[in-house]
Amino acid sequence: MKIGIDDIGLFVPEHFFPLDELAARHNIDPNKYLVGIGQELMAVPAPDEDIVTLAANAALPLIDSATRASIATVILATESGIDQSKSAGLFVHSLLGLRADCRVVEFKQACYGATAGLQMACALVRQRPQEKVLVIATDIARYEQNSEGECTQGAGAVAMIVSENPRLLEIHPHQGRYSLDVMDFWRPNYRSTALVDGKLSIDVYLESLQHAWQNYRADGGLALTDISYLCFHQPFTKMAKKAFSVFENIEPEAAKALGDKAYSTSQLYGKAIGNCYTASLYIALLSLLDKTEEDLSGQHIGLFSYGSGSVGEFFSATVVKGYQAHSRRQQHARMLAQRTRLSHAQYSDWFYGNNQPASADYSTPRVTTGAFRYCGAEGYRRLYESTAQQLQMAS
Incomplete structure (x- = not known):
């Protein structure tokens, strides 16, 4: 299946x-x-x-x-x-x-x-x-x-x-996972902005990638020589280059054959959007699928997901023939x-x-033109509006 x-x-x-x-x-x-x-x-x-x-x-x-x-x-x-x-x-x-x-x-x-x-x-x-x-x-x-x-x-x-x-994309069953309790990035309940130890976070990201890759291979995953493209979680797009260096260190010949073309196209959307946390890896994937001119049908993609604190996972997928018709x-x-x-x-x-x-009642100005907007709150209940249907919905 x-x-x-x-x-x-x-x-x-x-x-x-x-x-x-x-x-x-x-x-x-x-x-x-x-x-x-x-x-x-x-x-x-x-x-x-x-x-x-x-x-x-x-x-x-x-x-x-x-x-x-x-x-x-x-x-x-x-x-x-x-x-x-x-x-x-x-x-x-x-x-x-x-x-x-x-x-x-x-x-x-x-x-x-x-x-x-x-x-x-x-x-x-x-x-x-x-x-x-x-x-x-x-x-x-x-x-x-x-x-x-x-x-x-x-x-x-x-x-x-x-x-x-x-x-x-067909998602492969093989998975490589690595979890480690570390305070590299966190946001306590009372804060609206995150706290981060930047150097530690990069170090743990790279450690997580290496362990997740090894676990993926032990689970029966593809060899690096069978993978054509790589998508990495990108808190900033230069992180993809840092991530690729892990493969240059542990599998230098295979990494050299891939080169930076393996991940460079996946960086394009991120450059223009910024960090989107949970969405960042999948923005990289979309960038690869949308911006690559050649037909990717049948090509295998390796994907690495990282969440600070921390959990990392490496998995892979195959691009389905005819995918461009549904792009x-x-x-x-x-x-x-x-x-x-x-x-x-x-x-x-x-x-x-x-x-x-953090008020019981307030309204937001109408700025966006998308199909849905956030209207504010009544009695601490969040209010949303569907501009497509002119329907206001409350929690």
């Missing part, structure tokens, strides 16, 4: 802020950001956007009547949770008008959560092949203003339909090209202003 990703879609906010201007504000050489970490733009959410609207907007193009009827589970992965109890996926389930006999859960383990969701989805489909699973990775990466992490901020969501006989690359390109540049003052207000206060 072949199981994998049948459809996949990307959504990012309509606004961005350029990293060269941020560098000027920080009084440093712009190449520290543009070259040093490989970032050019960061996607910036408006006051009426959150992880729910990003997720729902990413999933909407994937949902037709037949798909809506077959989705039996929604798995939403995020580390930007909006509630300590209720899954953000339930808001998405309602906005998309999915069937009531559907399980909905939220997964959390830093940036790794979506991969856990994808693997669970494959297992569910294997058990009940007539059903499909909607997996969504959605996040807003926030760090303190003027901190070292500010340049790696971003926002976005990736939605995936997991099914039997997928049209895009949404034109839609993604148009969305990225039509974004609006923000001034530094507007960016600062949106990212660091009190636009979504």
Whole structure:
């Protein structure tokens, strides 16, 4: 039985802020950001956007009547949770008008959560092949203003339909996993921005990749010589180069044959979006599928997912013949090209202003033009609006 990703879609906010201007504000050489970490733009959410609207907007193009009827589970992965109890996926389930006999859960383990969701989805489909699973990775990466992490901020969501006989990617059963309790990146409940030990996080990422790869091979996974492309979790796009160095050290001949072409195309979307935590690996995957000119049919892709704290997993997939006919690359390109540049003052207000206060009642200004927006709160109940249906929904 072949199981994998049948459809996949990307959504990012309509606004961005350029990293060269941020560098000027920080009084440093712009190449520290543009070259040093490989970032050019960061996607910036408006006051009426959150992880729910990003997720729902990413999933909407994937949902037709037949798909809506077959989705039996929604798995939403995020580390930007909006509630300590209720899954953000339930808001998405309602906005998309999915069937009531559907399980909905939220997964959390830093940036790794979506991969856990994808693997669970494959297992569910294997058990009940007539059903499909909607997996969504959605996040807003926030760090303190003027901190070292500010340049790696971003926002976005990736939605995936997991099914039997997928049209895009067949996920292989082999897995390599590695978990280690370490404080390299964390966000306590009382903070809106993350804390990070940057050097430690990179070191643990690379350690995790090496162990996960070895575990994947021991599980019967492909040899590096059988893999054509690699996608890595990218908190910043230069991390892909650092990750590839692990293979250069442990399998130098195979890595040399692959070269940087194995991962360079997967960096293109990330440069223009920034870190999206759980969605970052899958943005890299979409970048590879959308931006590679040659036909990837039949090619094997290796994927490494990492979530600080920490959990890493290496797995692989095969590109399905005819995948290009089901690509949404034109839609993604148009969305990225039509974004609006923000001034530094507007960016600062949106990212660091009190636009979504811890208040019982407030409303957000109408800024975005997507199908769904966040309206504010009444009695601490979050309110969402479907602009497509002119339907307001409350928790």
